[in-house]
Amino acid sequence: MEKDIREDIAWAQINKDVLGSLEAPRPLYWVILLAAIAMIGVAVGCEIYQYQVGIGAANMNNPHAWGLYISTFIFWIGMSHSGTLLSAILHLMHADWRKPIYRFAEAMTTFSLMTAGLFVMIHLGRLWQFYYSLPYPDERGLWPNFQSPLLWDAMAIFTYLSSSIIFLYVGMIPDLAICRDSMHPGWRKKLYSLLSLGWEGTDRQWRNFRVTYLMIACFLIPLAVSVHSIVAADFAMSQQPGWHVTSFPPYFVAGALYSGCSGIITLFIILRYVFKFEEYMTLSILKKIVRLTFAIAMVWTYLNAVEFASVWYSHDQPSKDVLIQKASGTYAPFWWGMIFCGSIVPLTLAFKRAQTNIPVLFAVSLLVNLGMWLERWMIVAPTFSHGIYPWTWDHDQWPSFVQWGIVFGSFGWFVLLFMVFCKVFPSVSMYEVKEMVYHRSLHLKKSGAAGRGAH
Amino acid sequence: MSVNNLLENWSQFRHFHPVDDKPHDPYKWAMSIDLDACSGCNACSVACYAENNLPVVGKEKYAHGQAMHWMRIEHYWDEDIGTKEGSDFPDQGAQFLPMMCQQCEAAPCETVCPVGATNHTADGLNSQVYNRCIGSRYCSANCPYKVRYFNWYDYPSTENVWPETMTQQLNPDVTVRGKGVMEKCTFCVQRLNVAKNDARNEGRTVHDGEVQTACQQACPTSAISFGNLVDPASRVARQWAQQQVELDKDKQTKDAEPGGSNLRGYRILEELRPYPSVMYLERVRESAV
Numbered sequence: 001m002e003k004d005i006r007e008d009i010a011w012a013q014i015n016k017d018v019l020g021s022l023e024a025p026r027p028l029y030w031v032i033l034l035a036a037i038a039m040i041g042v043a044v045g046c047e048i049y050q051y052q053v054g055i056g057a058a059n060m061n062n063p064h065a066w067g068l069y070i071s072t073f074i075f076w077i078g079m080s081h082s083g084t085l086l087s088a089i090l091h092l093m094h095a096d097w098r099k100p101i102y103r104f105a106e107a108m109t110t111f112s113l114m115t116a117g118l119f120v121m122i123h124l125g126r127l128w129q130f131y132y133s134l135p136y137p138d139e140r141g142l143w144p145n146f147q148s149p150l151l152w153d154a155m156a157i158f159t160y161l162s163s164s165i166i167f168l169y170v171g172m173i174p175d176l177a178i179c180r181d182s183m184h185p186g187w188r189k190k191l192y193s194l195l196s197l198g199w200e201g202t203d204r205q206w207r208n209f210r211v212t213y214l215m216i217a218c219f220l221i222p223l224a225v226s227v228h229s230i231v232a233a234d235f236a237m238s239q240q241p242g243w244h245v246t247s248f249p250p251y252f253v254a255g256a257l258y259s260g261c262s263g264i265i266t267l268f269i270i271l272r273y274v275f276k277f278e279e280y281m282t283l284s285i286l287k288k289i290v291r292l293t294f295a296i297a298m299v300w301t302y303l304n305a306v307e308f309a310s311v312w313y314s315h316d317q318p319s320k321d322v323l324i325q326k327a328s329g330t331y332a333p334f335w336w337g338m339i340f341c342g343s344i345v346p347l348t349l350a351f352k353r354a355q356t357n358i359p360v361l362f363a364v365s366l367l368v369n370l371g372m373w374l375e376r377w378m379i380v381a382p383t384f385s386h387g388i389y390p391w392t393w394d395h396d397q398w399p400s401f402v403q404w405g406i407v408f409g410s411f412g413w414f415v416l417l418f419m420v421f422c423k424v425f426p427s428v429s430m431y432e433v434k435e436m437v438y439h440r441s442l443h444l445k446k447s448g449a450a451g452r453g454a455h
Numbered sequence: 456m457s458v459n460n461l462l463e464n465w466s467q468f469r470h471f472h473p474v475d476d477k478p479h480d481p482y483k484w485a486m487s488i489d490l491d492a493c494s495g496c497n498a499c500s501v502a503c504y505a506e507n508n509l510p511v512v513g514k515e516k517y518a519h520g521q522a523m524h525w526m527r528i529e530h531y532w533d534e535d536i537g538t539k540e541g542s543d544f545p546d547q548g549a550q551f552l553p554m555m556c557q558q559c560e561a562a563p564c565e566t567v568c569p570v571g572a573t574n575h576t577a578d579g580l581n582s583q584v585y586n587r588c589i590g591s592r593y594c595s596a597n598c599p600y601k602v603r604y605f606n607w608y609d610y611p612s613t614e615n616v617w618p619e620t621m622t623q624q625l626n627p628d629v630t631v632r633g634k635g636v637m638e639k640c641t642f643c644v645q646r647l648n649v650a651k652n653d654a655r656n657e658g659r660t661v662h663d664g665e666v667q668t669a670c671q672q673a674c675p676t677s678a679i680s681f682g683n684l685v686d687p688a689s690r691v692a693r694q695w696a697q698q699q700v701e702l703d704k705d706k707q708t709k710d711a712e713p714g715g716s717n718l719r720g721y722r723i724l725e726e727l728r729p730y731p732s733v734m735y736l737e738r739v740r741e742s743a744v
Contacts, residue, residue, distance in 0.1 A: 055605070144570050239597060391601075
C-alpha cells in the first residue's frame with residue numbers, strides 16, 4: 001500500500017509549498033479569469049434581456065413551465081454535496097486522507113451553492129418580488145406558504161449555504177494565521193490579520209477551535225442530507241408522472257454525492273497540476289476518492305434501476321408513458337446519454353490501472369458530470385412534455401439561447417469564484433496536513449518500537 | 456404581527472376540503488357542462504377573452520403554446536377516423552371538451568405555491584392573487600389539467616394584444632395582469648362578488664340564475680350551467696344530484712355498481728383526488744343509443 005503522504009515532509013516545507021500557491025499568478029490565470037468573466041457577461045446579458053422581456057424570452061410555454069434553470073439549479077446543489085461529505089462526514093470518521101483535499105472541496109460546496117441560489121432567482125417570473133418568499137414580519141400579516149416544498153428549499157439552501165461558509169471559514173482560521181505571519185505588509189496582511197481573529201495557537205485556542213469545528217461538522221451533516229432531500233421533495237411531493245416517486249430523496253442525495261465527487265476529482269487534478277501539489281494531493285489519496293466515486297456511482301445506478309422498475313410495475317399508466325417517452329421520444333438521445341455517462345463510463349473506475357491514470361480520470365470525471373447534468377434535465381423536462389393531460393403534451397419545446405446562455409455563464413461564475421479563492425486563501429489545509437504527517441510519523445514510531453520490542 | 460398569529464390561526468386558513476372539514480356555506484360555486492350540447496363553437500372562449508381582459512397573443516405565440524385562453528375548447532377525434540372502416544362523415548367523430556380551471560376543492564396548485572398566492576376562498580373558489588404571485592410556476596407544474604396560464608411577456612405593453620381601437624372594450628372590473636404572474640379562470644369572480652354584495656345588501660343569498668359566468672352566458676346551446684351547489688334547488692345542484700356526482704368523493708358510488716352506471720356525469724381526473732368543482736356530462740354516442 002502506497003503512503004497517503006510522506007512522513008518526512010518538514011513543516012516549514014508545507015508552509016512554503018502551500019503559501020506558494022498564493023503568490024502572484026501566471027499570465028494564464030488572468031486569461032482564464034477573463035474568459036470566466038466573459039462567460040458571466042453572456043449570462044448577465046441574457047438575464048437582463050429576460051428581465052426586460054419576461055420569461056417568454058426563455059421560450060417556455062404552457063406545459064413546459066420549468067426548464068434548464070431548475071435542472072441546472074439541481075445540478076449545482078448536487079455539486080455542493082461532496083464538500084460536506086469530505087469535510088464533515090469523513091472528519092467525524094477520522095479519515096486522515098481527507099485532510100489535504102477537503103479545503104478546496106468545501107470551497108466548491110460554498111461556491112456551487114452560491115451558483116445554485118442564483119438559478120432560483122433567475123427562474124422567477126417576478127424577480128423583483130422575490131422577498132415575498134421570505135418569512136419576514138409583514139404588517140399585513142402575510143407569510144410565505146409553509147406547505148410549499150419550494151419554501152423548504154429556499155430555507156434549506158440558505159441554512160446550508162450559511163453553515164458551509166462558517167464551516168469553511170472556521171476551518172481556515174489557523175491557516176489564515178500562518179498566512180498573516182508570513183506575508184509582507186500589504187492588503188493581504190491586513191486581510192489575514194482581520195480574518196484570523198487574533199489566532200496565536202495557544203492550547204486554549206486549539207481546544208475551543210476543535211470543539212467549534214466538530215460542532216459545526218455535526219450540524220452540517222444532517223443539513224447536507226436534508227437539502228437535497230428537499231430538492232427532491234419539490235418533485236416527489238407533486239402529483240406529476242415521473243416525479244411522484246417515493247425513492248426520489250435518496251436518489252437525489254446519491255446523485256448529488258456522485259456529481260460532487262467527480263467534481264472533486266476534476267478540481268483535484270487541476271490543482272495538483274497547477275500548484276504542483278504532488279506531495280500533498282498524492283495518487284494514493286486520488287485512488288481513495290476514485291473508489292468512493294465508483295461506489296456512489298453504483299448506488300446511483302441501483303437507485304435509478306429501482307426507480308425505473310417501480311414505475312414500470314406500478315401500473316400507473318401516465319408515469320409509465322413518461323418513462324417510455326424518455327427512452328424513445330424527443331429526449332431519447334439525452335436520456336441514453338445520461339445512462340451512458342452516469343452508469344457505463346464510471347465502470348472504467350473499477351480497473352486499478354484507471355484509478356491512478358490522470359488523463360483517464362479527468363475525462364471520466366467530466367463525462368460523469370455531463371451525465372449528471374443530463375440526469376437533472378431528464379428529470380425536469382420529459383414530465384412537462386408528457387404530463388397527465390394529453391391535450392397539453394408538447395414534445396417539441398426547446399430551450400432558447402437565453403436559457404443556454406445563462407447555464408453557460410453559471411460555469412463561468414463558479415470558475416471565477418473558485419479561482420479567486422485559490423489565490424486568496426490556501427486551498428490545502430496546512431495545519432491538517434501537518435497533523436497528518438505527525439500522525440503518520442507517530443504511527444511509524446509506534447510500529448518501529450513494537451518491532452524493536454519483539455527482539 | 457407575530458409568529459403567534461401564524462401558529463394560532465393556522466387552522467383558520469388551512470382546510471382539508473372537502474372530506475374532513477365543514478362544508479362551504481352559504482356558497483359553493485360549481486359548474487356542469489353538457490358535452491352533448493357542446494357544438495365546439497368557441498363562443499365561451501371568446502366571451503372569456505372579452506370578459507377577463509385576456510391578451511390575444513397572436514398566431515406565433517399561440518403555436519408556441521403561450522396562448523392565454525382560460526377557457527379552451529379541446530378537440531378530440533374518434534379513433535376510427537381516417538381508417539377505411541371510418542365514417543364517411545368524419546366531422547361526426549369530432550368531439551369537444553371545454554376546459555378551464557376546475558376550481559378543485561383540494562387543489563394541487565395551492566399547497567405548492569411558495570408565497571401562498573393561490574388560495575381557497577370561503578365560496579369554494581381557487582383564487583389567484585396576482586399581486587402576491589412571484590412567478591415560480593410551481594402551481595402550473597403541479598396542475599394536472601394544465602389550465603394555469605403564465606404571463607410570459609408583458610402583454611399590456613405588447614403590440615396588438617389590445618389594439619388602440621379596442622381599449623374601450625376592456626372590462627374595467629378586471630385587472631390587467633403584468634408580466635411574470637400566473638393567471639387562470641376565476642369563475643368570473645368579479646360577477647360573483649357583485650351578485651353577493653347585492654344579495655347581502657338586501658339581506659338574502661344569491662338566487663339561482665342571478666349570476667352567470669361569461670362562458671355560460673355566451674353558450675348558444677346552454678351547455679354550461681353554473682350556480683351554488685349549497686342551494687339544493689339550484690340548477691347545478693340538481694344536475695349533480697341527478698347524476699349522483701358527489702363533491703367529496705374521489706370515486707363515485709354509482710361507478711362501483713356492477714357494469715358501471717348509465718348516468719352521464721363524471722369529473723375529469725377525479726382519481727387524483729383534487730375534488731374538481733366542474734362536472735361534465737358525457738356525450739351520448741350514436742353507437743350507444
